[in-house]
Amino acid sequence: MSWLKRKSVLIPIDFSDLSYQALGPAKELVDDGSSLKLIHVLAPLHPADPAAMWDTVSDEDRKQKVQAFAHEKLNEMGYDKLHIEVVIGDTTSKIVDYAQEIDADLIVMPSHGRKGVSRFLIGSVAEQVVRLSHCPVLILK
Secondary structure (H helix, E strand, O other): OHHHOEOOEEEEOOOOHHHHHOHHHHHHOEOOHHHEEEEEEEOOOOOOOHHHHOOOOOHHHHHHHHHHHHHHHHHHOOOOOOOEEEEEOOHHHHHHHHHHHOOOOEEEEEOOOOOOHHHHHHHHHHHHHHHHOOOOEEEEO
16 A cells, blocks of 8 residues: 555654554554654643742753653664654644654544543644644544
8 A cells, every 4th residue: 555655654642552552553654664753742831830930850851751761662662763752832733843844744643642631632632733734644543
């Protein structure tokens, strides 16, 4: 099915099992694993958060810790050569902006990530990405 092959596929990762499960189907759509690009979006620290108030945690520290955790998990899954971009900001806009920046021709993401109350937020992120993305979005259930 060469007509399905893509040059660059973006996979947003929120550390839920469902987001990692998107790697398999996405890998089938590219010729080379290096065509897979991952992104994780951290929420900005709330100004009332003690870490922000006392300046005990920097955004760079947070990004490095997330990157280390992600690489460890990806190594366990056999995806040791993948790079994950870690950014801070609004989830939807960062995903859409990064997809455009890397000229992704497909975004693959689950319909929902985390469980509980945040599940509804993640679902709305998927919906917003579909509406705002410059490229097709494959939503996995």
